[in-house]
Amino acid sequence: MCYYTQQNASIEDLKRRFNAELDNEETYLQSDFINGFSHPNIPVILNSSPHLITTDYTWGLLPSWAKDIEFRKNTLNARIESIDEKASFKNITHNRCLIIASAYYEWHWNDEKGKNKDKYQINSQDDEIFTFAGLYSTWTDPVTDEIKNTYTMVTTKANKIMDFVHNHKHRMPIMLKKQDETAWLDQSVKIEDFAFPYEGNLIAFQTK
Template sequence: MCYYTAQNVPLAKVEKRFQAKADQPESFLQSDFIVGFEYLNIPVILDTSPAIISTNHHWGLIPSWSKDIDFRKNTLNARIETMDEKASFKNVTSNRCLVIASSFYEWHWNDEKGKSKDKYQIHSAEDELFAMAGIYDTWKNLQTNESYHSFSIVTTVANKQMEYIHNHKKRMPVILKKGDEAAWLDTTNSLQDFAFPYSAAMVGFRV
């Protein structure tokens, strides 16, 4: 799974890399360690506006039909193999986004119960920035009438490198190669086109 990321690259470089402009530069998040369970606004690019970096989407998808905000603790990740079957995601599999990151973190278990773990930070081997596949939704708070935008990071089966690092769950985010970013945002492409262990060149360091 993927519950911890980083996005520590300055806005100007992010805008240049993705050929897009931030909607609210003052809200743009930079951090060496982003915890999913803090539900922060991580920069994303939506399929509906690929020239804009959105700064108001919270990590942890809240379906439009959810009764309250607490649902998000269950939706930090969405398994690509079952997204179109799960009530949380099946109505928004065509709401696609790029989740911008400079790295993410996973833990290698040194014993069967995970009492001893090594923390790894995983980077792109080709660029200081990369994109993970995401899906998004908008939920309205009926008490305040405010809209809440949120997303999930899409995960897939681990490749050989991530099988070693994330040896407990053997999962990884769908890390898109540059040439695949536009393809992911093109909702005419099937989810199954992306449901495989990704071969994007990554490097992992124990930290």
């Protein structure tokens, strides 16, 4: 699964890449290492506003019926093969977004229990800035009435490179080729059409 990413592009680079404006420069997240379990606000583009890069959504989806905010630690990722069956996701498959990144990280296990493992950084050789397929939702805290906007990253089976790197789960996030981003945002395109490993040019290298 994917819980750690990098988003080190500048605001101006993102504006040019997506031909879009940014909603809030003050909350713009730019970092070489982003931990999904800290529920960061990685910049995303929603299908409801494709010409706007928003920083108002945090990683870890909260479905409208979630009882408390702790639920989101279980929904950083969504398996595309069962997305129409899971209560957390099946009613929001039309709420699609692009999660912006410049790299992501995964660990190769050197033993059965993962006590010894190597960290890999994965980049696209096609696009310096790329996107992951995501779904988004809005949740209201039943106690405080605070509204939180959240998203999840959709995953699929690993391609050849990631099958080696992520040799424990054999999964990878759905990386979208630049030409496929518009199709992902189009809710009339079947979600299962994206249930295939990314076959673009990836490079994976060990890092500290």
